[in-house]
Amino acid sequence: MLLLILGLLIWSAAHLFKRVAPDRRAAMGDKGRGIVTLGIFAGLALMILGYRMADGAFFWGRHPAMVGINNLLMLFSVYLFAASGLKTAITARIRHPQLTAVKVWALAHILVNGDMPSLVLFGGLLAWAVAEVIVINKQTEWVRPQPPFARDREIKAIVGTVIVYAILSGAHYLLGYPAFG
Structure with missing residues (x-):
């Protein structure tokens, strides 16, 4: 379940980053897009793995x-x-x-x-x-x-x-x- 929760947190943080820290995101320029995209895909992968492995x-x-x-x-x-x-x-x-x-x-x-x-x-x-x-x-x-x-x-x-x-x-x-x- 830990991977699932971690995936949700990374997914949410990556999506909310632009809204919560707009100056920091803007300072990253185009390179920031790649980092955010990586965060979204990492979160998605962890959610899938975590969901398939989780019991409850x-x-x-x-x-x-x-x-x-x-x-x-x-x-x-x-x-x-x-x-x-x-x-x-x-x-x-x-x-x-x-x-x-x-x-x-x-x-x-x-x-x-x-x-x-x-x-x-x-x-x-x-x-x-x-x-x-x-x-x-x-x-x-x-x-x-x-x-x-x-x-x-x-x-x-x-x-x-x-x-x-x-x-x-x-x-x-x-x-x-x-x-x-």
Whole structure:
């Protein structure tokens, strides 16, 4: 569990570094990007290794209703990522679509994974996303995107969501984590 927690801390620190210590990050220049990227990948690797190695208490198991809710939340999460990149209409309603996607993704996974390692991993990433939103909101004012929003972008976001969701579901099956069972 220690590797998992260490990975979460490194991931969070690397992502928050620019917001928490902007002068220090700016002083690093372009070299800082590489260091932050290395921190993000190191945190991710430690989270994966730590999660796969971790043991812990088991509080609840998968339930068909929760699996269905999880899948709907996951579709919405993937859509938010796509919408963010394509600047669809929802980006005028949700200030941080990618961080909201992480929060929805984490919540979806907590619903169907009631063991301690899952609660630490997904709960930790949920906490990071909440903290990130708070820090960003305190530092910057939101300039809400204005309509009109291109219909073709919305179609691309929906098609992309379905494709990426299918790939993620297939990857879960290959890794032994059935998305529909």
